[in-house]
Amino acid sequence: MRVSAAIHREFSIAQIDDRLYSAFIEHMGRAIYSGIYEPGHPQADDHGFRRDVAQMVRDLNIPAIRYPGGNFVSAYNWEDGIGPKADRPVRLDLAWRSKESNQVGINEFAIWAQDLGIDMMLAVNLGSRGISDARNFMEYVNHPSGTHWSDLRRSHGVKQPYNVKMWCLGNEMDGPWQIGHKEAKEYGRLADETAKALRQLTPGAEMVVCGSSNDEMPTYPDWERGVLEECYENVDYISLHKYFGNSSRDTLNFFGKVEETGRYIQSIAGVIDFVKAKKRAKNDVHICFDEWNVWYHKREQDSKNWKSWDWPEAPALLEEDYTFEDTLFVACLLNEFIRRSDRVRIACIAQLVNVIAPIRAEAGGPAWRQSIYWPYQLASIHGRGTALRVAVDGPSYNCAVADDVDYLDVAAVEGDGIVTLFMVNRHLTEEADLRLSLTGYPGATLLDHQVIQGHDLMATNGPGREPIAPVAGRGLAVEDGMVGGALAPLSYHVVRIRV
Structure with missing residues (x-):
């Protein structure tokens, strides 16, 4: 099939926020325990964190990471994870019906994140708790000294504050499964008052308010309208979540879900603009797509397990085996985030290790990179700069979730004198004969070309x-x-061109 395309150096979309390539890790399954943290493992460092896993994370060049949840946060007492480890209580985690040992808390996680050069994006419990506990958490984390919570942190050996700027105001509060689930107006009021309190403690802190858990919720997109009408002027981002699957074994329809995601983003951008106009607000609210990934291979099986098992500690949960088909899908989804970078400023792959993750690690054994690790890494490393508009003229197809889906999916980024093309040929059998015009880039030369191809769609690492x-x-x-x-x-x- 013949495909023509064009980019022009003057036709840009937006400056990409580096945090578009962020991640998420939750106290869930083996994400923390025997994932990033396993004292006694041959690769464990002095703090108990696995060096082999840490190196794989380091190679991803992750700018920020959302922690500690997720559903977990909606019944979490952050104070359980501070102080001497021997004195920390074991709690029942209601979200995933398991025991939480609290051997990793905010200070341990901060050690790990700081060692890897990753900024923390912390979530507060607005399910079973509220403003007072969120305020105390921020004071412990961010205040220098001279108060109860800041001096308590110093007594735990952390003299300097963490100065965390990004704060998530709860998690998926639209979901009836959430501990402390609320209606939109009720949650919006709580988020507004919490945001105002937190900003008094940390001026300039960025606030992420909960949007819909997914675009199939019965309250979507009216939830976003209701929430933002209560808190628009005091928040910076609204979160979107979406997970993807191919249970029907229809590869082209699976790939078409990227277009469905674009509509999701566009719809919420419209809600944001509506509320801004209605309130005559001057500030802008952007999108934080802080949970996304493929999740279906073991979802049904594991959902039965966690609803019935007898409170195990760090059980194997949602440990997807990602395929080559998933690799191509994730590459296309990252392209969509690049194309929507004027509205999507932050995005977090969910999750990072073991639980629906690009990295897997056996307890006491090896770690490895799953197939989806690579498009995430390549986009994170090479997809920073200015997103460029790409005009594509080629064959397309219709499927259940979208019409006119281009077989050739293309995104382009310019930065540091290099234009990088991210391209996926989604056609099942035909090669794409590409002719792409680089207007405004005289003397362009090929710098590098990397490819992932030639695997069975169900192949895994x-x-x-x-x-x-x-x-x-x-x-x-x-x-x-x-x-x-x-x-x-x-x-x-991934084609890099010196310009």
């Missing part, structure tokens, strides 16, 4: 074997302001 990984690409050339060549069916390409 595993311990000691990582066949799904980028390799040097062939067959593309940059000449006279034109990128040309053949892209194999079912392939992902």
